[in-house]
Amino acid sequence: MTDAEIEDFLREMFEENYELLLADGGHALSPEVKNAALSQVLFYWRKLKGIATKVTDTEVLLVLPDQKSPEGRKYTIEGVVDIVQEANRTVMYDLKTHDADYVQNNLALYEDQLNVYAHIWQALRGLPLHETAIIATSYPLSVKRALQPPVDQAKLDKALANWQPVVPIPFDKKKVKATIKKFGKTVDDIENHMFGPCTVAKLKDKTGGSRAFGQDVCGNCDGRFSCSAYREYARASGHRQEAQLRAFMEQVDERDRAERLDASIPAGDARFRWKPEYKRLVSRFLKQHFGGAQGLTSTFPWMETHSEENGYSDAIDTRVSAKNRTEYRGLERFAIQYFATAQYEYAYQHWLMAACWRREDMLSNSAEDEVGQKGVEYCIKHALYNNALDQWQQNRGTENVPEPEQFDISDLDIQQKEEQGLLQIEEHSKRNQN
Ligand code: SF4
Numbered sequence: 001m002t003d004a005e006i007e008d009f010l011r012e013m014f015e016e017n018y019e020l021l022l023a024d025g026g027h028a029l030s031p032e033v034k035n036a037a038l039s040q041v042l043f044y045w046r047k048l049k050g051i052a053t054k055v056t057d058t059e060v061l062l063v064l065p066d067q068k069s070p071e072g073r074k075y076t077i078e079g080v081v082d083i084v085q086e087a088n089r090t091v092m093y094d095l096k097t098h099d100a101d102y103v104q105n106n107l108a109l110y111e112d113q114l115n116v117y118a119h120i121w122q123a124l125r126g127l128p129l130h131e132t133a134i135i136a137t138s139y140p141l142s143v144k145r146a147l148q149p150p151v152d153q154a155k156l157d158k159a160l161a162n163w164q165p166v167v168p169i170p171f172d173k174k175k176v177k178a179t180i181k182k183f184g185k186t187v188d189d190i191e192n193h194m195f196g197p198c199t200v201a202k203l204k205d206k207t208g209g210s211r212a213f214g215q216d217v218c219g220n221c222d223g224r225f226s227c228s229a230y231r232e233y234a235r236a237s238g239h240r241q242e243a244q245l246r247a248f249m250e251q252v253d254e255r256d257r258a259e260r261l262d263a264s265i266p267a268g269d270a271r272f273r274w275k276p277e278y279k280r281l282v283s284r285f286l287k288q289h290f291g292g293a294q295g296l297t298s299t300f301p302w303m304e305t306h307s308e309e310n311g312y313s314d315a316i317d318t319r320v321s322a323k324n325r326t327e328y329r330g331l332e333r334f335a336i337q338y339f340a341t342a343q344y345e346y347a348y349q350h351w352l353m354a355a356c357w358r359r360e361d362m363l364s365n366s367a368e369d370e371v372g373q374k375g376v377e378y379c380i381k382h383a384l385y386n387n388a389l390d391q392w393q394q395n396r397g398t399e400n401v402p403e404p405e406q407f408d409i410s411d412l413d414i415q416q417k418e419e420q421g422l423l424q425i426e427e428h429s430k431r432n433q434n
Pocket residue numbers: 196197198217218221222223224227228229230
């Protein structure tokens with residue numbers, strides 16, 4: 001393959017990966033960010049093709065099983081490395097998403113890990129090893145600066161030429177025992193719930209390099225948006241990036257809360273948890289039955305303030321919680337009526353809309369209590385039960401009738417729903433006749 005063909009291949013793989021991530025997480029990148037990510041892949045390849053083309057074993061899994069922590073817990077150490085073997089010389093590379101300056105300034109952190117990997121490779125696998133090194137994939141500050149528009153090509157070329165992503169790490173057999181002991185202590189700390197975020201002062205600390213710990217380390221930490229230290233660090237900082245981050249975090253706050261809400265549903269049957277894909281279905285059902293969310297609002301006006309005598313308008317802000325309650329209860333009433341008249345498809349759709357409305361109500365009121373969560377779960381159970389009934393109705397005679405117990409619903413509940421639904425329809429007909 002020529003260099004040009006390899007770059008075309010990388011572009012193709014990048015696109016494919018992006019599509020997969022998009023389908024999986026649903027988060028699109030702006031064209032600028034996407035281009036920047038692709039450029040990083042290409043620059044990285046151009047810089048490291050000397051090593052990349054020589055790698056003989058990629059993503060080698062190294063395992064050190066049956067370790068015992070100081071408190072007697074069993075654990076396993078695992079790591080993934082790349083190996084280059086040529087002319088009787090073996091080099092082990094460990095890829096890190098940090099930048100090379102940070103690695104250089106914190107060598108001890110990386111030495112510990114690589115020493116253990118080297119020990120597994122040499123002592124347990126009995127294979128030769130001559131060198132270990134970190135490959136730091138993040139751009140150094142000089143390249144980041146040179147990439148800021150307007151880009152001065154000469155400056156960028158110089159910064160790229162000076163970029164040294166490979167940081168050799170000397171390995172020392174004598175340290176392995178102490179490092180494994182340290183890992184064991186960490187295992188005990190985690191199991192004893194002895195962990196917490198660093199202090200905000202630590203996050204501001206730049207002793208590891210030109211960038212603060214909060215940028216270099218926390219920036220790669222999956223827990224950062226629920227980390228109190230990181231939030232404070234980001235909010236306290238006056239930099240432009242942090243201002244953008246603050247805006248981003250405010251959006252994430254909402255997403256975080258939704259995720260926490262889902263995660264905090266009492267550990268019951270996972271089948272009845274809210275799933276992100278329901279949202280798309282609900283928006284389709286809303287359009288189908290009410291023409292959209294606004295149509296739902298006018299179908300279930302807030303009756304508590306509305307009366308013909310006092311002349312109050314029934315218009316009310318949909319964000320008012322009592323109004324939301326009116327709406328999800330209205331949806332549940334419709335669902336029950338459809339169920340009682342064996343219109344299971346519509347019953348399913350209304351139960352799912354009610355689940356969504358209950359959930360939205362909890363999110364907008366920060367009322368993430370167990371009762372509210374049970375309410376969502378209850379609607380989902382009925383939605384799934386009615387969906388199964390609908391399937392059965394369509395294939396009548398070829399399948400067994402779904403039983404409410406399969407959906408954790410009691411017979412008594414079903415009986416009551418039938419009675420309630422029929423009674424509501426009867427009362428409505430009577431009112432219309434009078
Ligand atoms: S963001 Fe992650 S790495 Fe940073 S302090 Fe919080 S938990 Fe630690």
